Amino acid sequence: MSSAAKDSPSSSKLDTPLFNAFVPGRYMFEFGGSDADTDGKKVLDLLKGKFNQDADFSLDRIFDHEFIKGATFQIDQKKNHDSVYENIVKAVSDSGLVSKVYPVRLIERPKTFSSSSSSSDGATDLSRLIPHAQTQVDRVHKELKNTGKGITVGIIDSGIDYMHPALGGGFGEGYKVRYGRDLAGDEYDGAGQFGSTTPKPDDDPLDNCPPSFSGPGGHGTHVAGIIAGKADNFTGVAPDSTLGMWRIFGCNSLGSGEDLITQALLEAYDAGVDIISMSVGGLSGWNETSTARVAAHITAQGVPVVISAGNSGDLGVFTMSDGPLGEGVFGVASFDNDYKYVTTVKVGGSSASYGYSKTDDTIPNGQLVAGDKNAGSGSDACDASTVPKNVKGKLALVQSTHACPPNLQAGNLEKAGAIGIVFFGLNDMVIPPQTELANIPTVGIAQEAGQSLLAIIEKEVKVSLTFNIEKEFYRIPTGNTVSSFSSMGPSNELALSPAISGVGGYIISTLPQTIGSWGMMSGTSMAAPYVSGSIALYLKSLEGKKTTPAYVLEQFSNYAYKAPSDNTKDDVETPCRQGAGLVQVYDAIKQQVHVAPAAISFNDTANLLKTHTLTITNHGDSIASYELYNNVSVSIIPYAGNNDFQFTEPATFGTEAAKLKFSKKTIKLSPGKSVQVKVTVMPPKTNPAEHIMYSGYVQLTSGTKENKDITVPYVGIVGNQRDIPVFGQGTPILTNGTGPNVPVFGPNDTYVFDRSDVIQPIISAYLNVPAKEIKFPLFNDNGKEIGRAFSDANLYSRSYGGQPSISMKWNGTYLPTVFDIEFPLAVSLLPGEYHLGISVLKWLGNPDDEKDWETWASGPIQIK
Known part of the structure; x- marks a missing residue:
């Protein structure tokens, strides 16, 4: 050795490392000149001339656009030493042709939770599962007769089954799905593990991947249905809007290169869509990635770009995807639906029942026992030696964990003789276990349900479970609050994010007909298209009048619903989780008083941006009056203590609050008039070493019936992040x-x-x-x-x-x-x-x- x-x-x-991954051998070269095609060929000649003995080169993609000039190159080394790439990158940087060189990031395919599919779902009355009452979309449809007709939403995702009856039954002129193409091809995998890293594009964005493939699972079709699906028993947010789909994932794809995502953004913009919706993103937290920069450019040109916040809420603060951090981009968090349609498991000897998500239909009824000698420890059944002998012939209860994969847990329990496994999660989501290698059936239940069952078992009371196969409507305890999976802000540069919320937890929508036609998914992936459809309704209401994405975001933010941190509490959730709150589309359309900007970031106290100015404008035809006050939210205690500065995962919350001083405490606005109010912060007097994150809302309480209250979210940090x-x-x-x-x-x-x-x-x-x-x-x-x-x-x-x-x-x-x-x-x-x-x-x-x-x-x- x-x-x-x-x-x-x-x-x-x-x-x-789980994050900061890249497409093998793929590099993005951004050019300082105006002719990307010429510069790309010059760089290729330089590489082949200098390094032909070291690597093979191919010019993969040219970006010759007003928003970005550059090219991606595939570099496959011949010599087996790491310095080849270093040499190439350095030589190209010194050529004078290139302003930036960086590896192409691998963006993981979207991950959703609680997915299920069934062709029979389409024959069920789904009206109670459609969350339009939570967002006032039902009122927009019914009272305003607004269904988004004439507005086009471009989607960047995994493709679409446009042959689905609820999505129009075809592609091209005259159909609901009119625009887009396939940038990836069925065999594409940006990671190179389950397919080729070389895309094979064509003009057809159809997703007809076989059910056996482990790719995105109809993600794009589900997203499309949320926006514009239309059937006898199902109505999307903007059911008469037009769609485009730019496909960026293959059938068995682990991820996509960021170059494909950038290309899709540019193509959607060039196609003339009114809105771009993207439920994809990388977990860097910076607004300087190519996705974030191009999305910001598009937004600045008048096309709203809507991007999901991410599904890493269990990892605490600073977990936003980077795309939604682009300036002006709509970064979307998720709220839970009020209802879901689930199978339930009954607990013998009591009235208790819990929703469960299954991997198959073979789970037997039987006695439930703990699947680990210290169940709930954070590493249940990761080691065969900790599995109790009494699991033999019984159902085993274990908690999902980051410590080992669920297939390993299942394997250890199977060897010990368990006849089935009940996994309880790390949050309130009911998630099907990812146990495709298991030879015994598995189901998933929520964390609270699992903890309740474990408490009974620990009292040495016999627990018998009966699994009902038929689905039933189930009121969700976390309905109309922020989904536990929803990623948290702020951005790495302390800008308030996410911006706004849509409904994304337990959403029924279309799936490709090859995998059942209809299904339920959860994720900010579902919340982003919900907001995209909401913007389509808003733009339709303008009847051709000009506006800007900034104005639209401000209007949605002004009138959003602010949830408590929990339905049992009388508090306000932090905007680092819900942004401005859940969209209220009818109010955004009808209310005539407008406040800018959409949000306030006070930064940390070492770099305190102490005073901000709000501009309040009355676009209505009657006098409006308001009283301003500080509506504080829960704070965030980011660290566990002991000076180790490891973020708590998930986040921990407190009650520390800032004080706000207003230059005007009350205002009265005549029609057509504006007024400015200065907002000055006095951060809470907490220990700066704790880096407490305070937040809340500037609330304008209306003095008239016709005008609703208005809010503007704010966030700040006590301390110096540089320390x-x-x-x-x-x-x-x-x-x-x-x-x-x-x-x-x-x-x-x-x-x-x-x-x-x-x-x-x-x-x-x-x-x-x-x-x-x-x-x-x-x-x-x-x-x-x-x-x-x-x-x-x-x-x-x-x-x-x-x-x-x-x-x-x-x-x-x-x-x-x-x-x-x-x-x-x-x-x-x-x-x-x-x-x-x-x-x-x-x-x-x-x-x-x-x-x-x-x-x-x-x-x-x-x-x-």
Whole structure:
């Protein structure tokens, strides 16, 4: 063994980062010139001329658009060493043709929860499952006779079964689905694991993937039905609107390249759609990704872009997808529906029953026992030794966990003789277990249901379960509040996000006919099209009058419904979860008093934007009067304490509140008049080291019956985000592997690196904070920086779920620095002693200020 692992003083659990993933070999080159086609060919010639022996090159995609000039290249290396890519990127950066070079991010396919499908659902009275009463869409349809006719919504998703009767039965001129194309092809997989990373586009966005494929599962068809589905027993939000579909996922796709998403945005805009709806996004939290930048450009040109916030609410704050963080973009959170249509399980000897989601119809009735000796521990049945013997012949109750995959849990319980498994979740969602490899049946129930059953079992009371196969209507306890899965803001730069909410929990809609025609899904993926359809109704109500996306967002925000944090509590949910609140479409259309901007961000107290100005305008024909007050929401306590600065997952809430001072406490507005009110914040006097996140709403309480109350959300943080240590969880570390119990080489341990060995040193780091810029300096034995071990990185998310954000394997090459100039090509190091480093720009730091960088260096690495 070439490295001194046996002498290592400690070990650590280390896994590959879950986020910040890229399409293998795909790079985006943005050009400074005006002719992307010419510049792309020049770069291709440069690459082939300099690096033909090292790699194969192909020009994959040209972006010659007013919003972006660039090209993506596929680079497949011939020589098996990491420095090939480093050399290419550096050479192209130095060519003068390119303004930016970055790997193409892999955007995971949309993940939804509580999905079920059945062709029989289409024959059921679904009126109680359609959430239009929660959003006033029912009033817009009935009282205003507005169904969105003449408005076109472009969707970017997994394709569409346009042959579905509720979606028009065809594609092209004269049909509901009139625009779009397939940018991916059935065999495309951006990850390269279950298909080709090379797209095969065509002009048909049809999703007719076989049911056996594990791809997006009819996601795009479901989204389309929410917006514009129309059947005898089903009505979408804007049922007479026109649709376009740009398909970006293959049938078995793990994800899509961000270049395809950028292309789809540009094509939808060029097609002349009125609204773009996208339920796709990467988890970086920065507004500088290509998706966020292009979406912002499109919005600035007058086309609202609506993007889902993401489904990472269980991971706490700062979990927004990056797309909805683009300036002016509608970032959409999710509320739960009031009702769902579910199968239920009855508990013997009591009146209790719970909704459950099944993976098949074979789950037997029987006695339920705990499936782990310490059930609910966070690692139930991950180890066969913790499975009790009494599960044999019985149903086993275990909690879903991030500690191991559900297939492993199922395998351990199956070996112990369990006849079925009841998984209870990590939140209030009823989620079908992902146990496709299990040989025994499995079902999922909500966290609260599982905890209740576990409490009975722990009292040594026999619990018998009877599973009902027939579905029934079930009132959801969390109805009309924020869905537990909905991602939380603010943005990494502390802008208030999400912007607004739609209904996305337990939504019935269309599915491809190959997988049942109708089904229920949950996710912000469902909330975004709900808002898109709502905007279609609003634009239709204008009857051709001009407006701007900013005005539309402000109007929806002004009159949104603000939910409590829980239906049993008399409080207000934080706008970091619900944004302005749930859309109220009738009020947004009919109310004539308007307040701008849509939201206020006070920043942290070290960079406090203390005073903001609201402009209130009366577009009506009668006098309007209001009294202003501070409607505080719950606060967020982001850290668990102990100065480890690890975000609580899920978030923890408190009652800390800011005070607001208004330049005018009451206002009276004549028709056609405007008034400005200054809002000044006095943050709560909490310990700055706790970084409490305070929030609420500026509320304008109406003094007249015809005018509704108006609100504007705000958020701020007590403390200086720059003070938070960059690294956490005992990292960075130097190691040589991934997985549990890897060796860790401390500052006094020498890592002996024989470059002929297949085992290479790895540096890994858990980031307490999101990182806008990361550098990887290499130091000699005297501690002098001599170059870079890897190319610089940027726009990294914070670490989630205990996983590191950075994990880099080093092959013993570097990019030398001579007189502060980086050498264009990576070279092999001479034998000797070196130290790998990681240098990260502090949160909200100034990259030109050395004090705003936090740097770590490894112990000595002896290269042979």
